[in-house]
Amino acid sequence: MNSPAHEERASTRGAIRIDDVVKIYDPDGAAVMAVDHCSLDIEAGEICMIVGPSGCGKTTLLNAIAGFHEITSGTITLDGEVLCSSAKPRAEPGSDRIVVFQNGALFPWKTNLENVAFGPTMQGKLSKAEVTEKALGMMADAGLAGVEHNFPGEISSGMRRRVEIVRALMNDPKVLLLDEPYRALDSLTKSVMHEALLEIYYKNKVTIFFITHDLEEAIFLGHKVAIMTTRPCKPKKILTVDIPHPRDYSVLTSKRFRELMEETNEAVHEEALKAFQAGEKEG
Amino acid sequence: MATGKFNLRSLARGVLSIVVFLILWEIGSRSKHWLGADVFSPLREALGAMGFKKTYLPWIGAVPAPTEVLHAWRSIITDAGYWQSWYMSSFRVLAGFTAAMLIGIPFGLLLAVNRTAFGIGFPVFEVLRPIPPLAWVPASIIFWPTQEMSIAFVTFLGAFYTIVINVVGGAKSIDVRYFQAAQSMGSSKWDIFRRIILPGTLPSIVVGSAVGMGITWEVVVAAEMISGGGSQTGGTGGGGLGFFIWNSYVGGSYEQIVVGMISIGIAGFISSELLRTLGKYVTPWLRLR
Numbered sequence: 001m002n003s004p005a006h007e008e009r010a011s012t013r014g015a016i017r018i019d020d021v022v023k024i025y026d027p028d029g030a031a032v033m034a035v036d037h038c039s040l041d042i043e044a045g046e047i048c049m050i051v052g053p054s055g056c057g058k059t060t061l062l063n064a065i066a067g068f069h070e071i072t073s074g075t076i077t078l079d080g081e082v083l084c085s086s087a088k089p090r091a092e093p094g095s096d097r098i099v100v101f102q103n104g105a106l107f108p109w110k111t112n113l114e115n116v117a118f119g120p121t122m123q124g125k126l127s128k129a130e131v132t133e134k135a136l137g138m139m140a141d142a143g144l145a146g147v148e149h150n151f152p153g154e155i156s157s158g159m160r161r162r163v164e165i166v167r168a169l170m171n172d173p174k175v176l177l178l179d180e181p182y183r184a185l186d187s188l189t190k191s192v193m194h195e196a197l198l199e200i201y202y203k204n205k206v207t208i209f210f211i212t213h214d215l216e217e218a219i220f221l222g223h224k225v226a227i228m229t230t231r232p233c234k235p236k237k238i239l240t241v242d243i244p245h246p247r248d249y250s251v252l253t254s255k256r257f258r259e260l261m262e263e264t265n266e267a268v269h270e271e272a273l274k275a276f277q278a279g280e281k282e283g
Numbered sequence: 284m285a286t287g288k289f290n291l292r293s294l295a296r297g298v299l300s301i302v303v304f305l306i307l308w309e310i311g312s313r314s315k316h317w318l319g320a321d322v323f324s325p326l327r328e329a330l331g332a333m334g335f336k337k338t339y340l341p342w343i344g345a346v347p348a349p350t351e352v353l354h355a356w357r358s359i360i361t362d363a364g365y366w367q368s369w370y371m372s373s374f375r376v377l378a379g380f381t382a383a384m385l386i387g388i389p390f391g392l393l394l395a396v397n398r399t400a401f402g403i404g405f406p407v408f409e410v411l412r413p414i415p416p417l418a419w420v421p422a423s424i425i426f427w428p429t430q431e432m433s434i435a436f437v438t439f440l441g442a443f444y445t446i447v448i449n450v451v452g453g454a455k456s457i458d459v460r461y462f463q464a465a466q467s468m469g470s471s472k473w474d475i476f477r478r479i480i481l482p483g484t485l486p487s488i489v490v491g492s493a494v495g496m497g498i499t500w501e502v503v504v505a506a507e508m509i510s511g512g513g514s515q516t517g518g519t520g521g522g523g524l525g526f527f528i529w530n531s532y533v534g535g536s537y538e539q540i541v542v543g544m545i546s547i548g549i550a551g552f553i554s555s556e557l558l559r560t561l562g563k564y565v566t567p568w569l570r571l572r
Contacts, residue, residue, distance in 0.1 A: 068463050093467045105460035109482035109568050118478075119468035151568040171468055 011045025014207030021074030036232030049222035057233030315344035355538030379438025391450025442495030453487020
């Protein structure tokens with residue numbers, strides 16, 4: 001792995017291997033296959049973007065890694081250790097894999113600071129004063145100075161997302177699992193959030209498993225982009241983005257970015273069309 | 284929802300509406316003097332001829348005027364018995380309501396978090412819930428050794444069901460992502476209960492207790508009327524505001540009936556306002572919405 005895209009990655013932990021994973025939902029005996037023999041390798045410290053139409057089964061994969069849902073068969077390992085397999089269908093949720101949810105899951109009854117401090121407080125690794133100090137430091141780093149004592153409901157949705165990412169990083173995770181975190185944001189806020197995420201990433205070098213349906217977002221952020229088929233979900237095309245990090249927004253207008261967009265657009269559109277037609281049949 | 288901001292114009296509107304209401308009421312009840320006592324007698328006779336009872340025609344003239352009510356109020360405002368009625372009703376409401384909170388909140392939480400408890404407890408709860416608290420009055424009088432306890436028990440029932448239903452509903456509607464997030468970050472079961480379920484249910488507890496408090500006042504007054512207001516304890520004041528109204532009716536003091544009614548209105552308003560303030564204090568994150 002000596003391609004230029006990987007040079008700046010120093011992380012040695014957080015490698016995820018998804019091997020032949022199948023997930024069949026069985027509501028009322030009608031077996032629905034959500035994930036179909038899906039295999040995917042994510043290297044330590046890599047930003048891996050999972051692109052696919054809504055409802056294709058991407059989130060099922062994320063839930064399996066996080067330990068929220070069971071898998072039917074296959075194996076998922078993190079740094080060589082089995083998270084879940086046929087023998088142990090459900091992974092144990094843990095602070096080495098933290099999810100940032102689609103619509104956000106900051107606790108509304110806790111201030112932003114209390115939210116950010118939640119993980120280390122629960123784990124009891126640090127004293128209260130140390131936790132607060134670390135939380136304040138990380139919030140300041142992420143441009144969140146001044147909102148520490150506000151409730152999540154008092155700040156903008158873009159800021160809330162940032163608080164949630166900081167809350168996740170406070171756990172010192174190996175992997176960040178992001179489930180369309182910027183879906184509800186307007187495109188201007190989104191562009192700011194992308195650069196902010198990269199900035200946070202360059203400081204923390206954590207593996208990122210990022211679900212989106214936005215191809216532009218995927219290519220801009222990712223080292224690797226996995227385009228998934230619509231339900232059942234498996235990789236249709238895996239693209240290595242050879243634009244060097246650190247990136248900023250000028251990348252979006254570069255020639256290489258355009259080429260990569262063109263290369264993948266067709267595949268994404270095809271799946272979106274399939275998903276749409278399937279939706280019509282069901283509806 | 285109130286804007287929370289002090290608004291002079293809406294205050295003026297509120298005052299105006301009350302003043303107009305009082306004036307219309309005053310005019311209405313004095314109308315019998317102006318019109319003469321029997322201005323409606325031909326109509327009554329006609330109705331009588333059609334087979335109706337002659338007294339069936341309602342008219343606001345039978346209601347004492349606000350000035351008369353005020354006068355009656357002034358004459359009893361120094362009466363210890365009147366304040367004793369306030370005290371008794373408030374005490375019963377507070378006792379029943381507190382008991383409903385102390386029993387209802389843990390019970391509701393237990394039903395919400397434990398599937399076995401829910402399976403066993405909820406069906407019984409749902410069968411008993413539709414029985415109006417007032418239907419419990421006779422059974423309650425038989426069961427409890429003192430009149431006082433039976434009234435407190437019925438009052439308790441009034442708030443209990445509402446509180447339990449709200450707690451169960453509130454706890455069950457907490458977003459699953461909060462549990463998942465807390466679990467990922469290493470929370471124990473106890474942490475999840477204390478830091479997710481309790482605060483997540485708090486808004487519903489506040490709503491449930493506000494509604495429950497309203498029902499408590501309705502119930503206590505009716506229970507006092509039906510059970511004779513614990514009047515065996517002696518004195519006129521032992522019966523509470525409900526018995527005060529009933530007693531005024533029996534004694535033919537119609538002004539005092541209205542005094543009693545307004546007193547309950549004020550008492551209910553004060554208790555809701557206190558609860559609302561307390562509710563805002565314990566759920567500071569909801570103030571911003």
